[in-house]
Amino acid sequence: xxxxxxxxxxxxxxxxxxxxxxxxxxxxxxxxxxxxxxxxxxxxxxxxxxxxxxxxxxxxxxxxxxxxxxxxxxxxxxxxxxxxxxxxxxxxxxxxxxxxxxxxxxxxxxxxxxxxxxxxxxxxxxxxxxxxxxxxxxxxxxxxxxxxxxxxxxxxxxxxxxxxxxxxxxxxxxxxxxxxxxxxxxxxxxxxxxxxxxxxxxxxxxxxxxxxxxxxxxxxxxxxxxxxxxxxxxxxxxxxxxxxxxxxxxxxxxxxxxxxxxxxxxxxxxxxxxxxxxxxxxxxxxxxxxxxxxxxxxxxxxxxxxxxxxxxxxxxxxxxxxxxxxxxxxxxxxxxxxxxxxxxxxxxxxxxxxxxxxxxxxxxxxxxxxxxxxxxxxxxxxxxxxxxxxxxxxxxxxxxxxxx
Amino acid sequence: xxxxxxxxxxxxxxxxxxxxxxxxxxxxxxxxxxxxxxxxxxxxxxxxxxxxxxxxxxxxxxxxxxxxxxxxxxxxxxxxxxxxxxxxxxxxxxxxxxxxxxxxxxxxxxxxxxxxxxxxxxxxxxxxxxxxxxxxxxxxxxxxxxxxxxxxxxxxxxxxxxxxxxxxxxxxxxxxxxxxxxxxxxxxxxxxxxxxxxxxxxxxxxxxxxxxxxxxxxxxxxxxxxxxxxxxxxxxxxxxxxxxxxxxxxxxxxxxxxxxxxxxxxxxxxxxxxxxxxx
Ligand SMILES: Cc1cc2nc3c(=O)[nH]c(=O)nc-3n(C[C@H](O)[C@H](O)[C@H](O)COP(=O)(O)O)c2cc1C
Ligand code: SF4
Ligand code: SF4
Ligand code: SF4
Ligand code: FES
Numbered sequence: 001x002x003x004x005x006x007x008x009x010x011x012x013x014x015x016x017x018x019x020x021x022x023x024x025x026x027x028x029x030x031x032x033x034x035x036x037x038x039x040x041x042x043x044x045x046x047x048x049x050x051x052x053x054x055x056x057x058x059x060x061x062x063x064x065x066x067x068x069x070x071x072x073x074x075x076x077x078x079x080x081x082x083x084x085x086x087x088x089x090x091x092x093x094x095x096x097x098x099x100x101x102x103x104x105x106x107x108x109x110x111x112x113x114x115x116x117x118x119x120x121x122x123x124x125x126x127x128x129x130x131x132x133x134x135x136x137x138x139x140x141x142x143x144x145x146x147x148x149x150x151x152x153x154x155x156x157x158x159x160x161x162x163x164x165x166x167x168x169x170x171x172x173x174x175x176x177x178x179x180x181x182x183x184x185x186x187x188x189x190x191x192x193x194x195x196x197x198x199x200x201x202x203x204x205x206x207x208x209x210x211x212x213x214x215x216x217x218x219x220x221x222x223x224x225x226x227x228x229x230x231x232x233x234x235x236x237x238x239x240x241x242x243x244x245x246x247x248x249x250x251x252x253x254x255x256x257x258x259x260x261x262x263x264x265x266x267x268x269x270x271x272x273x274x275x276x277x278x279x280x281x282x283x284x285x286x287x288x289x290x291x292x293x294x295x296x297x298x299x300x301x302x303x304x305x306x307x308x309x310x311x312x313x314x315x316x317x318x319x320x321x322x323x324x325x326x327x328x329x330x331x332x333x334x335x336x337x338x339x340x341x342x343x344x345x346x347x348x349x350x351x352x353x354x355x356x357x358x359x360x361x362x363x364x365x366x367x368x369x370x371x372x373x374x375x376x377x378x379x380x381x382x383x384x385x386x387x388x389x390x391x392x393x394x395x396x397x398x399x400x401x402x403x404x
Numbered sequence: 405x406x407x408x409x410x411x412x413x414x415x416x417x418x419x420x421x422x423x424x425x426x427x428x429x430x431x432x433x434x435x436x437x438x439x440x441x442x443x444x445x446x447x448x449x450x451x452x453x454x455x456x457x458x459x460x461x462x463x464x465x466x467x468x469x470x471x472x473x474x475x476x477x478x479x480x481x482x483x484x485x486x487x488x489x490x491x492x493x494x495x496x497x498x499x500x501x502x503x504x505x506x507x508x509x510x511x512x513x514x515x516x517x518x519x520x521x522x523x524x525x526x527x528x529x530x531x532x533x534x535x536x537x538x539x540x541x542x543x544x545x546x547x548x549x550x551x552x553x554x555x556x557x558x559x560x561x562x563x564x565x566x567x568x569x570x571x572x573x574x575x576x577x578x579x580x581x582x583x584x585x586x587x588x589x590x591x592x593x594x595x596x597x598x599x600x601x602x603x604x605x606x607x608x609x610x611x612x613x614x615x616x617x618x619x620x621x622x623x624x625x626x627x628x629x630x631x632x633x634x635x636x637x638x639x640x641x642x643x644x645x646x647x648x649x650x651x652x653x654x655x656x657x658x659x660x661x662x663x664x665x666x667x668x669x670x671x672x673x674x675x676x677x678x679x680x681x682x683x
Contacts, residue, residue: 165571167571182567182568187450187466187467187470187471330572330573331571331572332571332572333571333572333573334571334572334575335548335568335570335571335572335573335574335575336451336548336575337450337451337452337453338451338452338453338454338493338496338497338547338548339453339489339492339493339496341548341572341573341575342496342497342499342500342523342573343492343496344572344573345525345526345572345573346496346499346523346525349525349526366522366523369488369492370492370523372485372488372489372492373488373489373492373493373496375464376456376464376465376485376488376489377453377456377464377465377489377490377492377493378453378464379450379451379453379467384464
């Protein structure tokens with residue numbers, strides 16, 4: 001049985017700073033300040049932690065480039081926009097252990113000498129925004145932000161609530177949104193570590209990523225690798241929903257078979273799951289023994305994405321599910337580039353036809369053709385992955401895996 | 405020279421200068437590259453994706469109009485992947501846009517072998533706006549190239565009357581919050597019209613003549629002159645109907661050192677006064 005790390009306080013949530021301190025809280029921050037920024041970043045790098053927001057970029061490397069940047073003005077941003085359908089782990093993380101999330105933020109800010117921290121939180125997460133606000137104020141009042149800001153001043157943490165746009169979870173669109181512009185992704189390069197928020201060096205991390213940090217710093221560089229697989233060290237939160245008896249957030253070490261997670265959540269006799277959120281792929285029972293690791297997912301032409309898993313029974317029309325995903329992308333496209341703006345619309349129209357049981361191989365061929373254009377030519381991850389699930393469904397259908 | 409270097413285009417060496425985009429290099433090397441949104445005097449919007457190329461080491465294709473050339477880059481433009489993406493962009497646009505006044509778009513689509521009937525589906529219904537004396541806006545023709553927004557904003561005019569509103573398929577150009585142009589910050593310089601590649605923005609005179617079937621470029625001479633309204637010295641190109649001696653349109657050359665193609669309301673739309681004086 002896996003001893004929870006990220007959800008270690010789930011049974012007895014730390015609702016005030018006193019409780020958090022009593023259960024070992026802020027030890028990571030204390031240690032970081034003792035060993036210094038360079039050493040802190042080294043520990044995070046060696047731990048093998050990679051981003052849990054979907055892209056899987058090594059966190060330590062991100063921090064190191066901002067730490068080494070020439071410009072004294074630099075930012076840390078916590079990405080709490082969590083708008084991927086079926087993903088709700090960051091919300092639970094904030095709810096269960098807000099101080100641990102904030103401790104991670106403080107360590108990150110210390111490590112990169114941040115001018116200021118921003119927390120960008122999904123607009124609908126009003127309650128979670130309030131929790132973070134209260135906890136941040138409490139930490140400030142208790143003096144824990146002192147000396148973390150520019151030239152020894154107190155760090156300021158600004159919480160910004162999103163306006164209900166999925167695209168504002170994409171890091172460059174998120175920066176535009178904080179700056180007061182329309183949330184439109186920018187091209188990379190330049191990467192955020194070079195020119196991010198306000199065109200200044202910026203480290204941006206997902207809530208779950210940052211929640212790993214206090215324990216990593218406290219327990220040292222080798223600890224995370226005692227969990228998970230060699231190529232996917234550590235633990236992952238999975239948001240499980242759909243046709244299961246016990247939907248919810250599950251914490252598991254990487255490498256555990258998918259079937260085990262399905263058993264935990266009480267899944268029986270499924271037709272398929274959608275793994276990795278709207279931008280993920282459909283996975284069918286023949287692959288349920290797949291280990292939940294980045295490398296195994298890749299071998300199975302799947303993706304863990306942010307760890308969303310939606311289960312579907314045999315009654316489900318998966319083309320209807322795909323149509324709903326298509327509608328989501330068409331609605332959430334920022335509209336900036338042609339392949340995505342028009343492509344997501346055309347994709348949705350064809351999926352409507354297929355969900356109604358009309359259409360044939362022409363639609364399927366055209367969907368594949370369109371998918372290639374969107375994947376290759378779109379500016380950002382939204383357009384580039386808006387057809388991933390559809391393609392996996394077309395392939396599965398050709399192999400006779402669909403029930404309805 | 406220190407600031408020149410080589411990059412590989414379709415396996416052939418090409419010379420690039422520091423600060424140039426990949427597109428600049430492609431053009432000098434005479435590699436035909438479709439473009440829609442990029443404009444010599446505006447910040448690349450990298451929005452249309454017509455100019456994408458395959459850059460070694462990059463997962464997705466990159467917009468050649470925006471990406472700066474770097475030493476050692478290996479670029480492919482002749483692959484099936486690039487051709488398919490470019491063709492796809494045009495096919496998607498043809499599925500939603502009225503391209504009747506966008507000859508360059510139509511020609512590029514044809515040379516890529518784009519099938520105008522590839523995609524069916526609902527069309528953009530952004531509407532026709534006829535709310536001022538000087539130009540009309542037909543957003544069913546708009547490809548959202550961002551040129552007008554940039555020209556009206558920080559790149560030229562600093563007026564910021566135009567912006568993009570709405571999301572996804574419903575994104576479109578708007579003046580303020582659904583305002584009419586006369587109620588917006590617009591100063592009617594017509595610089596947005598000058599850079600619009602599709603005829604979505606069109607001078608009223610041209611629009612009227614076209615709708616009466618009387619617009620005929622073969623009948624117009626272009627007469628160069630200097631604007632006499634003030635001392636700046638903007639160069640004007642008067643498009644004059646040979647038969648009637650009427651001015652049908654005023655532009656300025658995009659390569660002129662003073663204007664770079666941009667004018668103010670007097671230079672661009674003051675021609676009605678010239679004609680009034682002649683009468
Ligand atoms: C369309 C789109 C939406 C995204 N939404 C989120 C999000 O809600 N939360 C998040 O953490 N990352 C999101 N990302 C990924 C971020 O761009 C970025 O990679 C991430 O915040 C980096 O943090 P990490 O390295 O800790 O994962 C999104 C990416 C794309 C392309
Ligand atoms: S891919 Fe879609 S969401 Fe991303 S920039 Fe293009 S239009 Fe916007
Ligand atoms: S006419 Fe000039 S001021 Fe008016 S919208 Fe166009 S560019 Fe802006
Ligand atoms: S109105 Fe013209 S210039 Fe403006 S975005 Fe549309 S096509 Fe481009
Ligand atoms: S011309 Fe390059 S993206 Fe439009």
